[in-house]
Amino acid sequence: MLSRICVLCLAVVATFSLAGCNNALNPLCGSSRPVPVIGSISPSTMTFAQVQQGATLTVNGSNFVSSSQIVINSTALAANVVSANQLTIKLGADVISGPGSVKIKVHTPSGNSGDLGCTSGGDSGVLVLTVD
Numbered sequence: 001m002l003s004r005i006c007v008l009c010l011a012v013v014a015t016f017s018l019a020g021c022n023n024a025l026n027p028l029c030g031s032s033r034p035v036p037v038i039g040s041i042s043p044s045t046m047t048f049a050q051v052q053q054g055a056t057l058t059v060n061g062s063n064f065v066s067s068s069q070i071v072i073n074s075t076a077l078a079a080n081v082v083s084a085n086q087l088t089i090k091l092g093a094d095v096i097s098g099p100g101s102v103k104i105k106v107h108t109p110s111g112n113s114g115d116l117g118c119t120s121g122g123d124s125g126v127l128v129l130t131v132d
Contacts, residue, residue: 033065033067033108033109033110033120033121034063034065034108035063035108035121035122035123035124036061036062036063036064036068036106036107036108036122036123036124037061037062037063037124037125038059038060038061038104038105038106038124038125038126038127039060039061039062040059040060040061040127041057041058041059041060041104041127041129042057042058042060043055043057043129044127044128044129044130045129045130045131045132046129046130046131046132047131047132048093048096048098048099048131048132050091051091051092051093051096051131052092052093054090054091054092055090055091056088056089056090056091057070057088057089057090057091057104057129058086058087058088059079059086059087059088059089059104059106060085060086061085061086061087061106061124062084062085063084063108064079064081064083064084064085064086064087064106064108065081065084065108066081067108067109068081068087068106068107068108069106069107069108069109070087070089070104070105070106071103071104071105071106071107071123072089072091072095072096072102072103072104073102073103075095076107077089077095079106087106096131098131099131099132100131101128101129101130101131102128102129102130102131103126103127103128104126104127104128104129105123105124105125105126105127106123106124107121107122107123107124108121108122109121110122
């Protein structure tokens with residue numbers, strides 16, 4: 001009797017999951033990637049001279065994976081993935097051309113989830129780096 005109930009429960013979970021309810025419940029969403037979340041950047045202010053010297057920017061948040069990129073204004077750059085909660089990148093004048101407000105976000109490309117009701121990848125919110 002118990003095994004029939006378990007099979008019924010799995011069938012119900014699979015039906016709802018394939019309809020896109022939740023990647024965690026859908027066994028076919030294994031290759032999907034989470035949407036990154038950005039919590040803070042460090043430093044949040046720097047001089048343009050520091051940018052020209054190759055200052056390191058640290059992005060803290062969650063759901064970072066090996067394919068996550070740091071997007072500076074509209075330029076996506078390969079990031080050093082320290083952990084699922086931290087990315088770093090070396091800045092330069094080739095990416096930040098002068099003083100001002102610089103938009104920072106994290107982009108994770110979609111995985112191989114196909115049309116199975118799975119979501120994959122996406123963009124974090126935006127934080128601002130002030131360059132004096």
